[in-house]
Amino acid sequence: MALKYAVLGLLAERRSYGYDLVHDLSDRLGPAWQLGASSVYAALDKLEDEGLIRTCPHSTGNALSGSRDPAVRRVTFEATAAGREAFGNWIARPDCRMGPIRSELYLKVAVARPQDVPALLRAVENACRLSREAQLECAEQFEPLRGDRWQRAAAMFARTGALDHLEAERHWLARLRAFLLAPPAERLELERTLIPGSA
Secondary structure (H helix, E strand, O other): OHHHHHHHHHHHHOOEEHHHHHHHHHHHHOHHHOOOHHHHHHHHHHHHHOOOEEEEEEOOOOOOOOOOOOOOOEEEEEEOHHHHHHHHHHHHOOOOOOOOOOOHHHHHHHHOOHHHHHHHHHHHHHHHHHHHHHHHHHHHOOOOOOOOHHHHHHHHHHHHHHHHHHHHHHHHHHHHHHHHHOOHHHHHHHHHHHOOOOO
């Protein structure tokens, strides 16, 4: 669960509330990551269970409601010494691989039969639309980033990486769509262009 280390990294920088961590990570990663608050809170629970962070309760009221009722507590999280060391070890680990492809569409393509082409084409058209919408949303949300110069540059690389990934996905979908729309006799020629080194 690499996300827990990203959360830990933010807490190694400074103490923070869970709500703020969600927003800080969302700002840095951009909308393509589709970060859910529940994922961040699950990471916080795991980090606390492992002794990598601790909570520091404050009677400052609820951030969302604005309440100053002492019974309503906001909880500040901070990295422990073990947490800072674990974060440093994670950053230094060289075996960072890109995540495996888990899209359902890849599975459908892998097991589709010739008679499934119309249904598969509908799935591809839908995926093209969703990918285009995600790419536009990412591009539109390139608002100025907060933080120091390093944080802004690093966050920009994370965001442009997501855009590049979406662009590659759209390229693959366009090739798949062309293959599915081609008459069966022409598909063999298109298939040859997919084999590395055959073009």
